[in-house]
Amino acid sequence: xxxxxxxxxxxxxxxxxxxxxxxxxxxxxxxxxxxxxxxxxxxxxxxxxxxxxxxxxxxxxxxxxxxxxxxxxxxxxxxxxx
Numbered sequence: 001x002x003x004x005x006x007x008x009x010x011x012x013x014x015x016x017x018x019x020x021x022x023x024x025x026x027x028x029x030x031x032x033x034x035x036x037x038x039x040x041x042x043x044x045x046x047x048x049x050x051x052x053x054x055x056x057x058x059x060x061x062x063x064x065x066x067x068x069x070x071x072x073x074x075x076x077x078x079x080x081x082x
Contacts, residue, residue: 002015014020026037053060076082 002018004012004014006012020038023041024039026039028035028037055063073082
């Protein structure tokens with residue numbers, strides 16, 4: 001575990017010891033903290049062994065966008081924004 005600093009612009013520096021350089025990462029908000037997951041450069045190859053599906057990448061994207069939209073609408077309704 002490492003302690004990092006976040007500057008006034010919201011930028012943070014990941015310690016070299018963690019070995020996360022020149023990549024993208026997924027940041028998941030979890031209340032008062034967040035989880036950072038480095039993404040592999042070739043995501044399809046990284047998922048081949050454990051993510052079996054008959055759907056194409058396009059079908060998965062459409063389904064994910066539909067579910068995200070439904071979730072956003074449900075959240076807005078709970079907050080009485082719709």
